[in-house]
Amino acid sequence: MMLPTIPTPEELLDKGFRRGKKAADLKRGEKIPKHLKGKRIEETRVITACQVIKDKLKMILDRTPEIEELPDFYQDYIDITVGVDDFKQSLGALNWAYGIITQLEKEYGAKIRKLSSERATGLRKQAYGRISSVVNKIEKDLDFLDFAKQNLRNMPTVDFEATSIVIAGFPNVGKSTLLTHITDAEPQVANYPFTTKGIQIGHFEKKWKHFQIIDTPGLLDRPIGDMNDIELNAMVALEHLADAILFIFDSSETCGYPLENQYKLLEEIKNIFDAPIIYLFNKMDIAEYDGIRHDYIQEYIDRTEDPLLISAAEGEGIEEIIKLIMKVEKREKSSDDEDEYEEDENYF
Ligand code: GDP
Incomplete structure (x- = not known):
């Protein structure tokens, strides 16, 4: 601004x-x-x-x-x-x-x-x-x-006409790899309070519909229980923006977080965000060997609604993700907010 x-x-x-x-x-x-x-x-x-x-x-x-x-x-x-x-x-x-x-x-x-x-x-x-x-x-x-x-000065430029998808998942699960695969150009990087790496916004257009994919390193990638009030507010701002969440699991656990912990993060995010969630199991290229998948992975896949198995690094499953994103509807903004601001009219 x-x-x-x-x-x-x-x-x-x-x-x-x-x-x-x-x-x-x-x-x-x-x-x-x-x-x-x-x-x-x-x-x-x-x-x-x-x-x-x-x-x-x-x-x-x-x-x-x-x-x-x-x-x-x-x-x-x-x-x-x-x-x-x-x-x-x-x-x-x-x-x-x-x-x-x-x-x-x-x-x-x-x-x-x-x-x-x-x-x-x-x-x-x-x-x-x-x-x-x-x-x-x-x-x-x-x-x-x-x-x-x-x-x-360096406030993110958000397109409010576009459908907004917010990416979540622990560090190193493949969020930025996925962002660059789905979107057209280099993502725009802007400041975002209380995240050191800022916010990254990528865009793509399909069938005259405009989508923006938002990644917030440092915010939707760690337990919410550890956050202070200000960080929680930063989270709520994202909640206002998100029409859907892309939650990414690292099936290979090479990111350093066991699937059990990744699932816990998902549960926390579900508590804060009303938006629908698209579930992705990433790094399937190294989570399977010769088509054999570890039982522990299957257990989490079975627990999840309509999971997509992908490999962001190899571009595997990107088309399917885009298809799911195309189905996301823009969420209606609640009219409560407007009433709230009317009371402030005499502020000046
Ligand atoms: P972020 O921290 O969640 O944004 O994760 P990055 O996109 O930076 O990815 C972390 C690491 O995982 C990088 O070294 C990627 O190359 C690697 N990676 C991401 N997706 C895949 C995948 O599908 N398969 C494999 N084998 N590695 C991946």
């Missing part, structure tokens, strides 16, 4: 006061009756400074997307990464500053016009003092918005 550049209070004031001075200098050259000239110059300084600062604040407010209007996944993402409440509060503070500076502009403009030129400089100084104090009051909000800008 591209957020506008955020100035510091000093930068904002500096720009406003500098432009105020420039505009006033132009006034000095104009033919104005002497007793009015001092007033005009100071009025111009105040009004220009207010306008410049207000324009910048308005530009920030206009170019920042309304969080409530973003898809659930992004709202979750922003909440996990920087905090939605803090975000709204900071924008609220900028809005507040905008309002106060509008008032100061009117108040001091009128005062300077009414009083004599001798008092104009004093009034302008007073106005600048009050403007500075307002802008300095939003320092922590500007700071926060800059922090948000840096942290949301």
Whole structure:
């Protein structure tokens, strides 16, 4: 997400006061009756400074997307990464500053016009003092918005029209091998909170339907019992996104996790995700020898609903996976969410 550049209070004031001075200098050259000239110059300084600062604040407010209007996944993402409440509060503070500076502009403009030129400089100084104090009051909000800008810069670009399939399974079971086999191009890699390797998104299109396959190394590949609240939230964000889960077992157990543990991970994922699950038993090329499959593997295959036996490395079974993915329907978004956000309307 591209957020506008955020100035510091000093930068904002500096720009406003500098432009105020420039505009006033132009006034000095104009033919104005002497007793009015001092007033005009100071009025111009105040009004220009207010306008410049207000324009910048308005530009920030206009170019920042309304969080409530973003898809659930992004709202979750922003909440996990920087905090939605803090975000709204900071924008609220900028809005507040905008309002106060509008008032100061009117108040001091009128005062300077009414009083004599001798008092104009004093009034302008007073106005600048009050403007500075307002802008300095939003320092922590500007700071926060800059922090948000840096942290949301590499937010994943998700296609919300596409059907989304989220891959799960322990490390080294073959998730990224499979992702590159199913999707067209190199997957897009973006930041994802609390995973060191980020999120990988690959796309493919078939029969005019668009699918995106999402892999989240470090998140859907370890026991959920070990996760902290924030990681669980990151998980819930994925739940909002997933139309189906591709759960991958390493039948050969060469990933280092026994099938029993892999099955436990599956059970945990089932508890969190409502989405339908497609079950894949990968690395069948080394899990069988001469067509003979170990009994222990068969036991897990028998426990699983409609399993597909594949070898991602050899491209074995990819067509069947794509056929199953083609059957996945986009999940309806619950309308509860919308009601929830309406209550927030008066937030600013
Ligand atoms: P991820 O950590 O789940 O993304 O797993 P990777 O896709 O990186 O695969 C881990 C290792 O397993 C790599 O060395 C792959 O080459 C290997 N691998 C993946 N799929 C298969 C397969 O079907 N058969 C065999 N023999 N090896 C595989």
